[in-house]
Amino acid sequence: MKRLKILHAIRQGQIGGGESHVLDLVEHLNPFMYESIVLSFTDGPMIKALNVMGIKSYVIYTEKAFSINVWNQVKEVIKREEIDIVHAHGTRALSNVFSSAKYLNIPLIYTVHGWSFHPDQSVIERNLKQRIEKFLTNKCDRVICVSKSNQSDGIERFDLSRSRVIYNAISATKYNYDLQHNNIRNELNIPEDIFLLGYIVRFTNQKDPFTLIHAFNKVVSKYDKVKLLMVGEGDLKIPSVELVKDLNLSDKVIFETFRTDVPAILKAIDVYCLPSLWEGFPIGILEAMAMKVPVVATPVDGNKELINNHITGELFPIKDPKALADIIISLIENPKKRELLSQNAQKYVLENFRVEDQVEKVGDVYQELIVKQSNNIKYASK
Template identity: 30%
Template sequence: KVGEELIKTGIAEKNKIHRIYNGINLDDFSKLNESSRTNSREKFNIRNDETVIGTLSRLVPDKGLKDLIKGFALTHESNSKTKLIIAGGGPLKDELVTLTEKLKIKDSVIFIGWQNDVPQTLSLFDIFCLPTLREGFGYVFLEAQAAGVPVIATGISPLTETMQDGESAILVSTHSPEEISTAIQKILDDESLRIRLRENGLKNVRERFNQKNQLDEIVKLYNSLLIRAGFALAPGVCRVSYMHSEEI
């Protein structure tokens, strides 16, 4: 979308734009297993028979957290063995707590503040949901996928570009607690859907947003520019590599 805007405004020509997405360091998620998940759940007193819908976000209006809480409340009416965990901090917290009290779900919503270990925190969740109203890139959605957690997001740019609705995530409308609740219930009721979202989410991150691939792309682009400019063949000119420069 940024590239399209650059072309539209005349800032850049189409043939001079090379898109490279942000990447996830998958090594950060490689140590997650059932044991780490169990430890995380025990830390916050989550029972084995409880399902956790979770989010990790700044607590600000743009993140759609009131919609998330309302959507969770609708789900909780018919599924009392659900918990909502909200990780993060921000100026909206008091309003969010008040909303949980108003909806009579305060005991089922846990605010855990900012957590240093993002992969470990995400391993707490059975479903990740963040109905954001606007997003720069949506790094946290890809982190959730890297943690093997089914994702519910909003169908806004750039999320429609980084995730495929019904395959690697479920995308809902903004300001729609009803759609959020329906998506949560659909994932809870359909094991094959849970498996598909989990597997395709992991595949999405590994194939399209693996940090190593992104670094490879950057190095490849820089070296192609050097060659195009006629410098790469000159004695003593350095070719870009991962950790250092090499004379060629």
Template identity: 30%
Template structure:
């Protein structure tokens, strides 16, 4: 097929990484792939290493200059189907479809927002069943036009980390080799619920006195300051290491004992899949698409959102039982290979694009 992928995100996030992996996988499988992204976007630079045609566009919907220009690229390359990611690109794709006669448009729902464009796509891909239910109910997407295709990762990146990485990363952060360490990765924003992990720390410290939390991600938000103030008030600031944004997540994961995600709202977080691929047990809130990733008591533990006591209890149970952690970590790796790898998901994406283009 001749496929155009359109994404509006400029920084690196789960949707952007997912789009890049799709472009590369489709190209490897013999498809002609054109990527349309905004100028200076992270994905533009990283997509240059394959047989992917990269077109930069502001994706402005008015005036119609950019729509006409991208429509010309569609006709020039005889594109059969376009596949869009994130709100700005999703609106742009629908306008291409209905104003300029692009053959077919598929949009991936990476999140859950009420927006007009969803019902005008030929097909919609939902990254979790929770996401599918939302879009059917609130965005009026008909059931026969929406497919659930879970997010996926390049699992080998997290499974083939050098054995000396754990010691090296721990040394960087002043951690002892055997010091109990839990980690959370992601921007410090309200829906990620990090404040509830901070509130769980006093209970956790009572049972595991030398525990540390390694927090990776942007921490320059107002909410991050609230979280840090809470840690100071509870006198646990010295137990939290604020690592800031990192581009070596596979190395960070290798240094952890447990991955935790105390979110209040989620769709299909790639971070959990990455942690499972790295062989870590996961403790996470039972919200959104998380229960579709984490098999409770098999690859990790699910807890009610916003309950520090439940979160602390789950973490204590795993930190004090090494054998259980190892069993869950191994089961998580198997689950990712089977259900959330590129190989297991890309065929489903191909089938959805083919159905739309038919």
């Protein structure tokens, strides 16, 4: 039986939630049934990771949505590789592959890793993004939402009758608390008696690093033996470094660039913080929970579907550094509470968000589309 060729299109080569999702998919899809090829619109660590995995990849550079000048190049990749299904991950990627897929009559899937419209936009910008999403989803044969919140938001605004929810998931093999990991505290000279907060995510407006830094400043005013480890890159990294300097926190905050040893970093920290303004279904929270790290996050979109407040994690209002600081202080003062949160969270994630189950559901979508296309061809030939 011929293997189906799947072209996974993603916006960038940096590794964030969507890129981690793609890496998990191509690693775990049945190699006897599927051949995965990845198309990224910028280079970066994800491409290097794919090379190590032996997965073919293409980089067609653009940082623009609806970048018409790359559409012919995308079309050539689809034709050259004899692609059976195009699977776009995220709005930007979809905007740059839908035309080629439709022109070549190739089934098109869109995984929504959070909509491009969100509350932190002007009314004009939000309405424009909603129109764009409506246009793009209408071009797709199937839409996969990574959270029920995302699906509900889409249904309210446009037709999503061809959609289903398939939650993000994690590899329990990789995010295994019981494995031996490099000692990050030794590497970064962080004593064991230091309470270590972790922020392991892109430095962007969506992820709101400023609220965490201001909250941490309030924590430091009460406790001396605390540090904040901030790992990642993004357009707000330099402003974050400047804010830390302005608040005289430079000896308390450690900045690290993008790293691939996330399980080791998670094992080193005491609390994982994600002060996002909006989300799809954050893989970072899943990873932290699997590694028995208490999570403090905002009650947005997929976060509130994943975190049962006070049971599998702690939720605080967006852009509220005092509320965040109060929760962190309570966790510093109550190690039994931290232990209970971490145990509940790990059990919940390992029982409900296995990457093998996620990949099987995505494979079901592929099979449905191929059967549908085959039936359409047979009908048309009569």
